[in-house]
């Protein structure tokens with residue numbers, strides 16, 4: 001095992017056992033290096049990895065605010081990992097679409113009617129009615145879907161979906177650019193969003209779940225016949 005992995009394992013064990021908690025601090029670099037019998041360079045390397053994964057924020061200087069603090073920002077790290085893997089073309093758009101259907105149809109079925117996420121979705125819907133600009137519309141669209149998912153009150157599902165945000169925005173814009181009429185597409189998407197929100201508001205979990213799956217799959221299917229995996233990879 002490489003030295004920095006030893007440090008990563010130690011941090012993970014501390015977190016798992018609850019000895020290190022959110023907002024807590026890692027020992028100083030020198031102390032940790034001595035304790036684990038590794039070089040300070042190895043500790044630094046481990047801290048950089050943890051930082052990139054959104055688990056810690058490395059501190060600078062001295063005083064009460066210095067030191068490496070445990071944080072929880074999984075979305076940014078997941079998002080950049082997914083973006084990089086999209087770039088390597090190992091994450092085909094068709095698979096992103098299926099994952100959306102999986103997460104979002106579950107979320108729609110489990111949305112809490114009193115969740116602030118639904119009020120937020122309603123506001124975003126208002127924004128979508130007011131704009132005819134496709135870029136602005138698609139931005140509101142993806143935020144609408146994230147707000148709906150938030151209403152299911154599952155932080156893991158929300159973080160996973162949020163990490164797909166950029167990937168979603170890229171493929172939805174690509175589909176839009178290939179449509180013969182974006183005006184009719186926007187009108188259709190608006191109506192579908194309204195129906196999904198209405199189904200959730202009325203407590204029709206199964207209907208909401210089905211409508212959102214059809215909404216996501218239907219939009220993507222419009223890029224056919226070009227939507228072979230090769231052509232839709234980005």
Ligand SMILES: [Zn+2]
Pocket residue numbers: 141142145189193215
């Ligand atoms: Zn939508």
